[in-house]
Amino acid sequence: MSGCDQPGLLSLELAQQRLLALADSSPINDTEFVALAQADGRVLAAPLVAGLDLPPWDNSAMDGYALRLADWQGVALPVSQRILAGSAPQPLEPGTCARIFTGAPLPAGADTVEMQENVELDEQGRVRFLQGLRIGQNVRAQGQETRLGECVLPVGTRLGPIELGLAASLGVATLEVRRAVRVAVLSTGDELVEPGQPLADGQIYNSNRRLLIAWLQRLGCEVVDGGILPDDLQRTRDALAALGRVDLILSTGGVSVGEADFLGIVLREAGELAFWKLAIKPGKPLTCGHYQGVPVIGLPGNPASTLVTFGLLARPYLLRRMGVQRVEPLAFEMPAGFVWSKAGQRREYLRARIEQGRVVPYANQSSGVLRSAAWAEGLAEVLEGRTLAEGDRLRFIPLSELLG
Amino acid sequence: MSGCDQPGLLSLELAQQRLLALADSSPINDTEFVALAQADGRVLAAPLVAGLDLPPWDNSAMDGYALRLADWQGVALPVSQRILAGSAPQPLEPGTCARIFTGAPLPAGADTVEMQENVELDEQGRVRFLQGLRIGQNVRAQGQETRLGECVLPVGTRLGPIELGLAASLGVATLEVRRAVRVAVLSTGDELVEPGQPLADGQIYNSNRRLLIAWLQRLGCEVVDGGILPDDLQRTRDALAALGRVDLILSTGGVSVGEADFLGIVLREAGELAFWKLAIKPGKPLTCGHYQGVPVIGLPGNPASTLVTFGLLARPYLLRRMGVQRVEPLAFEMPAGFVWSKAGQRREYLRARIEQGRVVPYANQSSGVLRSAAWAEGLAEVLEGRTLAEGDRLRFIPLSELLG
Numbered sequence: 001m002s003g004c005d006q007p008g009l010l011s012l013e014l015a016q017q018r019l020l021a022l023a024d025s026s027p028i029n030d031t032e033f034v035a036l037a038q039a040d041g042r043v044l045a046a047p048l049v050a051g052l053d054l055p056p057w058d059n060s061a062m063d064g065y066a067l068r069l070a071d072w073q074g075v076a077l078p079v080s081q082r083i084l085a086g087s088a089p090q091p092l093e094p095g096t097c098a099r100i101f102t103g104a105p106l107p108a109g110a111d112t113v114e115m116q117e118n119v120e121l122d123e124q125g126r127v128r129f130l131q132g133l134r135i136g137q138n139v140r141a142q143g144q145e146t147r148l149g150e151c152v153l154p155v156g157t158r159l160g161p162i163e164l165g166l167a168a169s170l171g172v173a174t175l176e177v178r179r180a181v182r183v184a185v186l187s188t189g190d191e192l193v194e195p196g197q198p199l200a201d202g203q204i205y206n207s208n209r210r211l212l213i214a215w216l217q218r219l220g221c222e223v224v225d226g227g228i229l230p231d232d233l234q235r236t237r238d239a240l241a242a243l244g245r246v247d248l249i250l251s252t253g254g255v256s257v258g259e260a261d262f263l264g265i266v267l268r269e270a271g272e273l274a275f276w277k278l279a280i281k282p283g284k285p286l287t288c289g290h291y292q293g294v295p296v297i298g299l300p301g302n303p304a305s306t307l308v309t310f311g312l313l314a315r316p317y318l319l320r321r322m323g324v325q326r327v328e329p330l331a332f333e334m335p336a337g338f339v340w341s342k343a344g345q346r347r348e349y350l351r352a353r354i355e356q357g358r359v360v361p362y363a364n365q366s367s368g369v370l371r372s373a374a375w376a377e378g379l380a381e382v383l384e385g386r387t388l389a390e391g392d393r394l395r396f397i398p399l400s401e402l403l404g
Numbered sequence: 405m406s407g408c409d410q411p412g413l414l415s416l417e418l419a420q421q422r423l424l425a426l427a428d429s430s431p432i433n434d435t436e437f438v439a440l441a442q443a444d445g446r447v448l449a450a451p452l453v454a455g456l457d458l459p460p461w462d463n464s465a466m467d468g469y470a471l472r473l474a475d476w477q478g479v480a481l482p483v484s485q486r487i488l489a490g491s492a493p494q495p496l497e498p499g500t501c502a503r504i505f506t507g508a509p510l511p512a513g514a515d516t517v518e519m520q521e522n523v524e525l526d527e528q529g530r531v532r533f534l535q536g537l538r539i540g541q542n543v544r545a546q547g548q549e550t551r552l553g554e555c556v557l558p559v560g561t562r563l564g565p566i567e568l569g570l571a572a573s574l575g576v577a578t579l580e581v582r583r584a585v586r587v588a589v590l591s592t593g594d595e596l597v598e599p600g601q602p603l604a605d606g607q608i609y610n611s612n613r614r615l616l617i618a619w620l621q622r623l624g625c626e627v628v629d630g631g632i633l634p635d636d637l638q639r640t641r642d643a644l645a646a647l648g649r650v651d652l653i654l655s656t657g658g659v660s661v662g663e664a665d666f667l668g669i670v671l672r673e674a675g676e677l678a679f680w681k682l683a684i685k686p687g688k689p690l691t692c693g694h695y696q697g698v699p700v701i702g703l704p705g706n707p708a709s710t711l712v713t714f715g716l717l718a719r720p721y722l723l724r725r726m727g728v729q730r731v732e733p734l735a736f737e738m739p740a741g742f743v744w745s746k747a748g749q750r751r752e753y754l755r756a757r758i759e760q761g762r763v764v765p766y767a768n769q770s771s772g773v774l775r776s777a778a779w780a781e782g783l784a785e786v787l788e789g790r791t792l793a794e795g796d797r798l799r800f801i802p803l804s805e806l807l808g
Binding site: 036037040052054055056057084085086087088089103104105140144145146152153157160161162163164165166167168169170171172173174189190191192193194195196197199200201202203204205206207208209210211212213214215217218231301303307330332333334354357364366369370371373374377378398399400401403404 | 440441444456458459460461488489490491492493507508509544548549550556557561564565566567568569570571572573574575576577578593594595596597598599600601603604605606607608609610611612613614615616617618619621622635705707711734736737738758761768770773774775777778781782802803804805807808
């Protein structure tokens with residue numbers, strides 16, 4: 001993994017570009033076929049091509065009567081058949097009309113539908129059309145929405161409920177998707193204890209592992225839980241060797257040049273590491289490299305830093321590994337509901353809410369805890385070197401755009 | 405289920421209010437304990453209360469040296485101990501300082517940390533502080549982020565990766581959550597065929613079932629797949645009787661006053677149904693009622709109508725059944741990148757994207773297909789009676805806010 005070193009601070013854009021370039025250089029090319037019921041969150045490996053027209057035949061947009069307009073001389077027409085959705089109509093007898101319901105196929109020969117509200121039946125049950133008619137009215141034409149052979153979803157589409165419904169509407173029951181990215185999640189540090197265990201002096205609970213595992217699963221990744229690495233060189237070596245085949249090693253906390261950083265030592269024994277200082281806050285230190293050829297991303301260990309760096313850097317990287325082209329979240333320019341008087345050297349991502357149409361940050365933006373993020377609805381971006389008065393506009397990224 | 409009838413068109417707000425009132429009248433009160441690994445998407449049934457301070461003890465925000473400021477007379481201090489994160493320090497010997505690393509507990513007696521960049525070591529290994537010191541600097545005080553006994557997440561919180569990380573940071577390994585809402589999904593109509601099956605004349609593929617099942621699962625619901633009901637009275641009765649215990653019957657297509665609507669007939673035999681005409685487009689007809697006391701919501705069958713009515717009405721209803729208080733999606737006022745010259749009687753929800761900061765709708769807003777929604781990033785709301793020039797502002801609801 002070259003091109004990672006950088007003296008001074010690295011801009012977010014440049015870090016994102018480098019990570020995406022790295023992702024493009026090691027795409028997950030293996031594919032598999034999955035049933036629609038198992039495909040939510042997966043990424044298309046082959047385009048979804050329409051195998052039929054939608055709608056598959058001309059059909060009625062209304063409950064009413066179908067006729068051939070040229071047959072109509074202004075007189076009442078007898079009803080020659082009744083067509084429900086799901087039935088296969090007979091060709092329309094000349095000089096007649098057909099009772100028809102919404103979604104039912106038009107009979108051959110018919111070209112116009114009048115809604116039932118605009119007709120009267122006479123004593124013989126013939127249909128009197130009360131208004132002028134226009135050819136093609138209330139007819140949904142075959143193929144008007146999708147044509148046989150059209151590409152409906154391109155390669156690289158992330159599948160969600162809508163895309164699965166769309167595939168179903170074309171009769172497709174299984175889809176070719178990329179193999180899920182296998183991500184090993186490691187935490188480092190003797191101070192970390194898993195929830196549910198007692199806490200000894202100097203120890204804290206490991207929150208990042210739970211955050212990242214749930215998040216990775218939402219992104220459609222397969223998680224290999226590497227647990228908490230001990231502060232011991234040989235046991236760290238053994239733990240890494242035991243990971244098996246993964247596509248990314250994702251660690252939080254402690255991949256640094258520090259003397260007590262055993263993960264860093266082991267990774268460098270059989271790989272390469274670069275240390276980026278990102279021009280963002282929270283989230284300055286990021287490690288990027290490989291271990292025996294497997295890409296490594298080391299996120300900072302403070303939970304809010306983990307959140308911001310995963311959301312803005314690791315998430316797009318992972319989506320791109322899966323072949324997703326458009327990996328940026330939606331963001332919205334919103335007026336500030338606060339004052340920012342001290343311009344910073346790093347771009348700040350404030351955990352914030354929208355209140356009365358304005359961005360309001362959580363009072364305590366310490367990078368140590370997730371409370372700010374649990375309270376927040378999104379990340380508000382204060383650019384480096386910038387001050388803000390109330391009402392000045394800044395970018396707001398909804399958390400829903402990042403978490404899924 | 406009373407109060408459902410309404411002549412004329414029903415506003416979206418009123419329909420939402422009625423559904424939320426119905427949800428409040430039949431909350432899911434059963435609870436269960438789940439491990440954090442199984443809790444994503446669930447709803448808290450008991451508040452998450454901090455069982456410890458966060459941070460649990462004063463700790464260092466930097467790699468550096470800890471001292472008691474009152475001990476420092478401007479001279480170099482010897483280093484009496486070395487404190488790594490995870491260790492339990494000895495009380496600080498008077499007249500000394502301690503080597504300390506980020507996150508490590510302050511030794512008793514110390515109150516100040518200087519970062520390593522601002523010190524020099526002399527020949528005896530004593531630490532010379534190069535700048536003035538301020539008491540408490542670089543110290544993260546015990547409980548500064550959360551205090552023992554504080555409510556960190558209230559009842560009714562939807563759990564996601566962030567909330568799970570927060571619970572983990574407090575040492576909590578299992579959470580009390582509401583039982584998942586059990587939703588029976590029914591489709592009606594002889595014209596519907598499941599994907600993967602051949603299509604006979606007049607038939608179409610069932611897309612709503614796949615859309616709704618995936619969506620309900622994302623909302624944390626347990627889905628009972630009722631399949632496609634046949635257009636036959638006795639078999640429809642049997643299918644409903646076989647559903648077992650569910651909290652909601654959700655159907656698409658065909659619950660109407662229509663003569664061929666067997667589901668409607670059976671539901672009314674043992675329940676009550678009301679038909680709402682909503683002042684929205686797509687999505688006018690909505691059915692609301694109960695079958696043997698089990699709430700029933702009938703969505704319109706056109707896929708785009710199903711999408712809009714599920715997202716704007718059934719979704720908040722279901723979240724409220726689970727006890728979520730805040731059920732509205734985030735929405736953003738954005739400038740129109742299009743012209744809307746014909747004011748409508750119903751509020752329109754256009755499947756739209758943001759392009760160059762402006763809302764751009766999909767060209768074909770037919771309610772028949774999901775292609776518009778797969779292309780879209782959100783729903784753009786054009787109010788009833790309103791026209792729009794380019795640049796006029798309208799509300800935009802990101803799909804990510806609705807789908808999760």
